[in-house]
Every structure is written in structure tokens, then in C-alpha cells.
Amino acid sequence: MVRPSGLLTRQEEPVPLKSICVTLSIHEFVAGVAATLNYENEEKFPLETFFVFPMDEDSAVYSFEAMVDGKTIKAELKDKKKAHIIYESAISHRHQAFLLEEDKCSRDVFCCNVGNLQPGSKVALTLKYVQELPLEADGALRYVLPAVLNPRYRCSGSPEDSCLDLKTPIVPLDDLPYSFSMTATVSSQHGIETIQSNCPLSPIEYLGDKKTSAQISLADGHKFDRDVELLIYYREVHTPSVAVELGNPKNNPDGLMKDPCAMVCFYPNIPEVEPSAICGEFVFLVDCSGSMQCPMSKQDESQLRIEAAKETLILLLKSLPVNCYFNIYAFGSSFEAFFPNSVKYTQDTMEEALRTVKLMRADLGGTEILTPLQVIYREPSIPGHPLQLFVFTDGEVTDTFSIIKEVRNHRLRHRCFSFGIGEGASTSLIKGIARVGGGTSEFITGKDRMQAKALRALKHALQPAVEDVSVNWDLPRGLSAKTLSPEQTVLYKGQRLIVYAQLTGTMPPEEGTGEVCLNYTLQGKSCENKVTFSLQPKLDDNFTIHRLAAKAFLQSMDIGFGETPAKTKKDVLKVSIDCGVISSHTAFIAINKDVNKPVQGPLACRDIPRPVLLGAAAQMPQCKRARLKASSSYPPRASRPTRPISTMSCQLNVYKSLHKPMVNEGLCSPVFGETYLVQLISLQNADGSWDLDEDLARILGISLKDLWSALPVKDADSSSWATVLAVVWLHAKAKHQKCEWELLEKKARTWINSNAASIKKKLVKAAIAFTKSSVDPAVFGI
Numbered sequence: 001m002v003r004p005s006g007l008l009t010r011q012e013e014p015v016p017l018k019s020i021c022v023t024l025s026i027h028e029f030v031a032g033v034a035a036t037l038n039y040e041n042e043e044k045f046p047l048e049t050f051f052v053f054p055m056d057e058d059s060a061v062y063s064f065e066a067m068v069d070g071k072t073i074k075a076e077l078k079d080k081k082k083a084h085i086i087y088e089s090a091i092s093h094r095h096q097a098f099l100l101e102e103d104k105c106s107r108d109v110f111c112c113n114v115g116n117l118q119p120g121s122k123v124a125l126t127l128k129y130v131q132e133l134p135l136e137a138d139g140a141l142r143y144v145l146p147a148v149l150n151p152r153y154r155c156s157g158s159p160e161d162s163c164l165d166l167k168t169p170i171v172p173l174d175d176l177p178y179s180f181s182m183t184a185t186v187s188s189q190h191g192i193e194t195i196q197s198n199c200p201l202s203p204i205e206y207l208g209d210k211k212t213s214a215q216i217s218l219a220d221g222h223k224f225d226r227d228v229e230l231l232i233y234y235r236e237v238h239t240p241s242v243a244v245e246l247g248n249p250k251n252n253p254d255g256l257m258k259d260p261c262a263m264v265c266f267y268p269n270i271p272e273v274e275p276s277a278i279c280g281e282f283v284f285l286v287d288c289s290g291s292m293q294c295p296m297s298k299q300d301e302s303q304l305r306i307e308a309a310k311e312t313l314i315l316l317l318k319s320l321p322v323n324c325y326f327n328i329y330a331f332g333s334s335f336e337a338f339f340p341n342s343v344k345y346t347q348d349t350m351e352e353a354l355r356t357v358k359l360m361r362a363d364l365g366g367t368e369i370l371t372p373l374q375v376i377y378r379e380p381s382i383p384g385h386p387l388q389l390f391v392f393t394d395g396e397v398t399d400t401f402s403i404i405k406e407v408r409n410h411r412l413r414h415r416c417f418s419f420g421i422g423e424g425a426s427t428s429l430i431k432g433i434a435r436v437g438g439g440t441s442e443f444i445t446g447k448d449r450m451q452a453k454a455l456r457a458l459k460h461a462l463q464p465a466v467e468d469v470s471v472n473w474d475l476p477r478g479l480s481a482k483t484l485s486p487e488q489t490v491l492y493k494g495q496r497l498i499v500y501a502q503l504t505g506t507m508p509p510e511e512g513t514g515e516v517c518l519n520y521t522l523q524g525k526s527c528e529n530k531v532t533f534s535l536q537p538k539l540d541d542n543f544t545i546h547r548l549a550a551k552a553f554l555q556s557m558d559i560g561f562g563e564t565p566a567k568t569k570k571d572v573l574k575v576s577i578d579c580g581v582i583s584s585h586t587a588f589i590a591i592n593k594d595v596n597k598p599v600q601g602p603l604a605c606r607d608i609p610r611p612v613l614l615g616a617a618a619q620m621p622q623c624k625r626a627r628l629k630a631s632s633s634y635p636p637r638a639s640r641p642t643r644p645i646s647t648m649s650c651q652l653n654v655y656k657s658l659h660k661p662m663v664n665e666g667l668c669s670p671v672f673g674e675t676y677l678v679q680l681i682s683l684q685n686a687d688g689s690w691d692l693d694e695d696l697a698r699i700l701g702i703s704l705k706d707l708w709s710a711l712p713v714k715d716a717d718s719s720s721w722a723t724v725l726a727v728v729w730l731h732a733k734a735k736h737q738k739c740e741w742e743l744l745e746k747k748a749r750t751w752i753n754s755n756a757a758s759i760k761k762k763l764v765k766a767a768i769a770f771t772k773s774s775v776d777p778a779v780f781g782i
Contacts, residue, residue, distance in 0.1 A: 016114070019178055020036070020180045021181050023036075024182060025184070028189075029133045029135070036126045046094075046119065054108055057107045058131050059129040060131065061110075061581065062129060068123050069121070075098060075100065076589060077580050077582065077588055078588075080584075083101070083588070091115040094116055095592065096117070098113065099115070100588040101587035104584065105399065106398070106426055108146075108427045137494065137739075139238070141232045142231055143232070146227050147180075147226055182218050186214045190234045190235045190237070191211050192233070193233040194233045196231040198226065198228070198229045198446045200222065226423060227423050227424075242533030243262070244534070245543065247259045247537075252578060256484070256578055256579055257546055259504050261484075262545070263499075266496070266497040268491050268493075271522070279323050280387070281327075281386065284316065284329070285369070285372060285373070285376070285390065286392045287332070288362055289331075289365060291394050295422075296421070296422050305394060308449075309360075310358070312392070318681050321747070322687060323345065326343065333364060333365030335372040338356050341379060342382065369393065381413060387414035388415055390457065390461075391418045393418075393425070395425035395430055403429060404436055405563050416436075416437025417437075418434045418439065418441045418442070419454060420441070435555070439460070442454075452740050468519070470519045471517070472519060473501070473516050474515040474516070474517070476508045476535070479504070479507065481502070483499065484553050485549075485552045497518065508535055512534075512536070513533060515532045516531055517531075518530075550579035550581040677734045677737060680726060683696055683699070688723070688749075689722070691722055692719065700729060716759055717756065720755060721763060723751060724764055726748065727748050728767045730745055731773075749779075760780060
């Protein structure tokens with residue numbers, strides 16, 4: 001039997017998508033992207049193809065065009081329902097048609113339809129978008145081109161006509177039947193320090209005496225087997241700036257595009273202050289669905305998602321402030337709470353929670369976040385302890401907008417911090433709930449450590465609230481600013497703030513300037529950051545700032561295809577269509593009107609295979625979901641009752657911690673490694689101290705007898721000696737992971753100052769000498 005030639009699906013059908021070519025231009029902290037999909041019909045009859053692909057939630061898609069037989073057909077942005085009617089009509093009349101739309105369930109999933117692709121014909125589809133690049137804690141700007149679209153778990157009530165319902169073939173990343181290429185240009189007036197990537201790059205070519213620009217391309221033979229990530233380090237990144245862009249009044253007599261638009265970038269200099277005496281209620285909502293059994297990435301020896309989550313929970317539990325309240329929820333198709341209600345943080349409750357964390361497995365089925373969220377929000381508030389919610393998930397859900405709406409409805413009583421785990425996590429979900437919940441969002445992929453990013457968020461949660469945030473403009477007479485960005489209510493130290501505004505009225509002469517001021521209050525003290533800027537707008541043919549401003553407006557007003565109120569939808573439609581930026585209510589549609597006669601022959605459908613991480617879902621026949629094998633110390637699953645999502649009226653079930661595993665269970669070989677750090681942290685008491693016992697001695701690599709013999713102060717509390725030794729060990733052996741343990745170390749030093757202040761100097765000096773370390777005594781405040 002002769003096999004078909006060319007690119008094939010697993011059903012041996014030719015694949016019409018041949019290649020994807022991406023051109024990326026990054027200037028300062030804004031990325032402009034053009035992605036071209038090249039199709040070819042090698043079959044003997046006309047085709048209709050469907051390609052579902054991921055895109056970052058912050059992307060402002062503003063252009064979609066088709067190149068057919070050398071002729072460019074530019075798509076129009078229309079009301080989504082009208083666009084579908086036009087597309088279906090064109091298909092039924094055998095005309096060529098092209099459709100691009102956001103998924104109804106999530107902003108980070110797109111579907112591209114190519115209708116009536118004639119035999120032998122070639123079509124190149126190009127979509128363009130702009131995007132703000134997020135700022136990492138180390139000052140890097142992060143650009144990600146998503147490759148992975150993991151299957152999204154469908155729960156009851158989700159829209160029936162989601163793009164994700166298309167039965168597109170799912171293939172492992174290594175087996176994608178189309179090629180991929182990417183070239184990039186990076187530029188900054190401040191100069192480029194370095195550029196890093198998780199993918200092999202061709203040698204980077206830097207231009208200019210101060211390395212103000214660079215040319216980048218992926219190395220030959222790159223497979224689109226992971227998200228492409230670039231980390232860009234400029235020589236100066238924390239410089240406030242204002243850019244003013246010329247409008248387009250000729251083609252837009254009214255609306256946002258008519259007037260100049262300003263983009264203001266603040267780096268608020270929020271001073272360090274001691275945490276408030278109000279501790280808070282900390283609730284951790286952790287994904288234990290089957291997909292959490294997958295590795296963090298394709299890289300060798302990559303940690304399993306569920307194991308990284310468990311290790312992170314241990315760090316968080318040890319870092320919580322004394323006298324706060326906390327609870328942990330594990331969720332999947334059902335959910336389980338560690339305690340019936342949030343409990344006070346004590347030695348007993350912390351130990352019980354730690355025992356239960358060690359029992360957690362990725363065995364709760366699908367990913368249903370909404371119901372446990374509703375249960376958490378129904379719990380009464382604890383006076384003096386504002387709710388701080390931490391959500392850890394791989395983000396594989398279809399009811400994204402419903403979840404975001406639920407968090408938004410309770411935004412006044414809590415802050416929500418979110419973490420997307422592994423490649424393919426939904427940026428729409430992770431960024432969306434953090435944005436409406438006044439928190440921050442983090443993504444953990446590749447070699448990223450979830451622990452460091454979670455502890456950074458906890459530091460944000462412990463910061464005193466920044467209040468009375470406002471942006472004020474000082475402009476020449478006759479000129480005014482209308483802020484387009486959503487009202488900012490929360491600011492965090494080290495965070496960037498971007499504000500967009502429409503400038504209306506008469507622009508001043510060339511020498512005219514304006515001033516914009518960010519005002520806020522911190523612990524009763526008024527603070528301000530001012531930026532003076534030129535009022536001469538610059539021309540940009542792509543209207544980048546206007547598109548980003550429109551995206552910011554749409555993100556705040558458009559809460560989903562089925563969720564946006566009718567009155568708001570009218571404003572969303574106007575801004576979306578006027579600015580040419582796609583929304584959940586609009587779609588790009590193009591009809592090839594130059595075809596003289598309808599396409600002949602029966603129409604066949606071809607779904608383009610989409611990539612998925614190996615092991616990402618039980619739906620994949622190549623990789624069935626595995627469960628963690630329970631050791632003899634784990635109770636059987638039946639002894640830990642779960643609560644089905646459908647039985648919300650039942651009494652809340654709680655994890656049953658049947659017996660305590662050994663504290664040093666799973667001890668690694670006597671070579672220092674991360675396991676020792678986790679074990680040392682696991683031994684810390686809720687008040688910040690350590691006990692002088694065999695478990696601590698084993699981690700320190702010193703016999704307990706020798707530790708007692710080295711006690712420098714006779715009759716001193718052994719816990720004081722143990723705590724000083726543990727802190728010295730952290731600084732000597734785990735300095736490179738300080739961001740993960742600095743909160744719990746601070747708690748330990750506070751305990752030392754309260755319980756051993758008179759002998760602290762002797763203890764510290766003796767500990768440094770005894771362990772032969774070079775730790776500076778100044779870390780103890782000596």
C-alpha cells in the first residue's frame with residue numbers, strides 16, 4: 001500500500017498548515033509581533049481547516065490578513081455574531097473565507113478558520129499584535145511565545161461552542177507536523193546588558209557602541225517543543241517615562257483613535273516599612289487534579305508539579321506570621337479542606353497542616369476551581385485579619401470568565417495572588433484573577449522555582465496596604481487627560497505601573513511640556529512620584545500606544561462573552577472596532593471576493609494538530625494519567641473523604657491525618673542538596689525557633705552529643721542554640737536560595753531577640769566558629 005506523502009495527521013491525512021513564521025520587535029518594554037501561518041492544500045478537493053492555538057492574555061491583536069495568489073485580503077473586525085454569519089454564508093456559497101476569533105471561554109485561546117481552500121492553492125495568514133512585557137523580580141523583561149495548549153477541563157455550564165470543543169488532533173510536542181521559525185529585534189536607548197532564552201539561539205548580534213539593539217533568531221532545527229521564552233536585561237530598566245503618540249483623526253473622526261494618546265510608566269519608590277500588626281487570614285487553594293502529576297517541563301529531571309506545590313506549601317507555612325489565621329484547600333473534580341474553617345496559626349495547627357501536605361497527591365480528577373472559591377468566600381471574615389488568597393494551578397479550565405467574575409465580586413474583602421504552574425497554564429485565568437483581585441500573578445516554567453515566586457507574593461501580601469492611589473495631570477490650558485486604564489487600587493514595592501490616557505484639546509507649541517504625578521498614602525504618610533514629559537506626539541503607523549490603551553480598557557470592561565453586561569458590551573464593541581483590537585465580542589473576517597467562480601467539489605474538514613505537553617491530560621492515549629504510589633506510611637485513599645463539586649449543601653469534608661510520618665522521611669544522601677533545606681525548614685516551630693534534637697543534628701551533619709557539648713552558655717535554653725545554628729546553616733549552605741527562606745529566617749531572628757537577647761552575641765560567635773563558616777555576625781544584628 002502506498003502511503004500519502006507530505007505532512008500527515010495521525011489518521012494519515014495531509015496537514016494543510018506547513019509552517020509558522022514569527023517576526024518579533026521589542027522596543028523598551030513593548031513587543032510587536034507578526035505571526036504568519038502558511039497553508040497549502042495538497043489534496044484533490046477543497047478544504048476547511050481549523051487551527052486552535054494559545055496566545056498571551058495581554059496580547060492586543062489588531063490585524064489579520066490573507067495573502068492569496070499574490071493578493072492581500074485585509075480582514076475587517078466585526079461583531080462576533082455578524083462575523084460568523086458572514087463566514088457561514090460565504091462557505092455555503094463556496095467562496096473563500098477566513099475567520100480569526102478569541103475563544104468564548106478564555107482570552108488566551110484563538111481559533112483560525114480557513115474555508116474553501118482550493119486544491120493546489122497556497123495561503124499565508126498573518127496576524128499582528130502588541131503586548132506589554134512583564135517585569136521580573138531581577139529586572140528582566142519577559143517575552144513568551146506560547147507553544148503549548150494543554151487540554152482544558154470542561155465542567156458543567158461551560159459554553160458548548162468553545163474553540164476547545166473542536167476535535168483537533170493532540171500530538172506530543174516532538175511530533176508536530178509543521179515547522180516553526182522566529183527572528184527578533186530588541187532595542188533600548190539605555191543599552192542591552194544581556195539576553196537569555198530557554199531555547200537554543202543563533203549567535204546574538206549586538207549593534208551600536210552601547211549595545212542599543214540586538215538581532216536574535218532561534219537556532220537551526222528548533223522544534224516548537226516548548227514555549228519560547230526571552231529574558232531581556234537592559235542596563236537601566238527602572239526609569240520612569242512618558243510617550244505621547246499621534247492620533248488618526250482623518251480615519252477616526254470620533255472615539256479613542258482620534259486624539260493623541262499617552263503611555264506613562266511609573267516605578268513607584270515605595271519605602272521599606274515594618275509589616276502591619278494586622279496579620280491576616282491566609283488561604284491556599286492548591287490544584288490536585290490529574291494534570292498536576294506532570295513534570296514542570298520537558299527538561300530532564302524536572303520536578304513534578306504536585307511535588308513543587310507541596311514543597312512550596314511547606315515554605316509558606318513556615319513563613320507565616322505568628323497569630324495569623326490560615327487554611328489549605330486541595331481541589332480537582334472535588335475539593336478537600338485541611339480544616340473546617342480557617343484556624344489560628346499555632347504549633348499544633350501548623351504540624352497538622354504539614355502532616356497533611358505530605359499526603360497530598362494529584363488524584364482529584366479534573367480542574368474545577370469555581371466551587372471551592374465560592375465556599376471560601378462564603379466563610380465569614382475574621383475581624384482584624386483581611387483575607388489573602390493564594391491560588392496554585394496549571395490553569396487547565398474552560399470556565400475562566402466565571403472564575404474571574406467570582407473573584408471580582410469579592411475584590412473589596414480580599415487580595416488574590418495567582419500562580420500558573422508548568423507550560424500551557426492559562427494566562428487568561430492566572431493574570432485575570434490577580435488583576436481583579438488586587439494581587440500579583442506569577443508563572444513557573446522550565447527551571448523556575450515555584451518556591452521563590454510564592455515567597456515573593458507572600459512578602460507582597462504582608463506589606464501594609466498602599467491607599468488613596470491616584471494619578472493627576474498638570475497640562476497647559478486647553479488640554480486635558482482622560483485616563484483609560486482601570487483605577488489602580490493596589491501598589492507593591494518593586495512593581496511597575498503603566499497608565500494610559502487620551503489627550504483631548506489643543507496641543508501646545510513644540511516646547512510645551514506636561515507633568516503627571518502618582519500619589520498614594522502609606523501608613524498615613526503621603527507619597528508622590530512625578531514625571532515631566534514633552535507634549536509633542538510622535539507618529540507610529542501601527543498606533544502601538546493606542547492599541548495597548550484599548551487593550552487595557554477592554555481588559556477592565558470586557559469580562560467575557562457571556563458575562564459582560566449589555567450596557568458595557570456596547571462600549572466594548574465600540575472601542576474594539578474603532579481601535580481594531582479584538583475582544584471576546586468581536587472577530588476578524590475576510591472574504592476573497594476576487595474568485596470569479598465558486599469553489600467546486602465537496603468540502604472536507606481538516607483540523608490542525610496542536611501541541612500538548614506529554615502527560616498533560618488523561619485524554620491523551622499516549623500518556624495516561626498516573627497516580628502517585630502510596631507508601632506504607634500513607635493511609636488509603638478511601639480514608640480521606642472528598643466532597644464532590646455537585647454536593648455543595650453537604651457538610652464540608654476535611655482531610656483526615658491518620659498518623660504522622662517521620663519528620664526526616666525521605667532524607668537524601670549526606671551531600672548537601674535542596675532536600676536538606678526543605679527538611680531543615682520542616683523542623684522549624686511556628687514561633688520561629690528550632691529544637692535541639694536528632695533530626696536537626698542529622699541535617700547539620702553533627703552528632704547530637706557534640707552539639708550539646710558545644711553549647712557556649714551553661715544552662716542556656718537549648719532552643720536558642722539550635723535556632724542560631726539553623727540560621728547560620730541557612731546563610732552558609734543555602735545562600736543562593738535566600739529569597740525562599742528569608743521570611744522564616746526573619747521570624748527566627750525575632751524569636752532569638754525575644755528569648756536570648758542577653759546571650760545572642762556569645763551564641764552567634766560560638767555557632768560560626770563551631771561550624772567553621774564565614775557567616776557575617778551582622779546578619780543577626782550584631
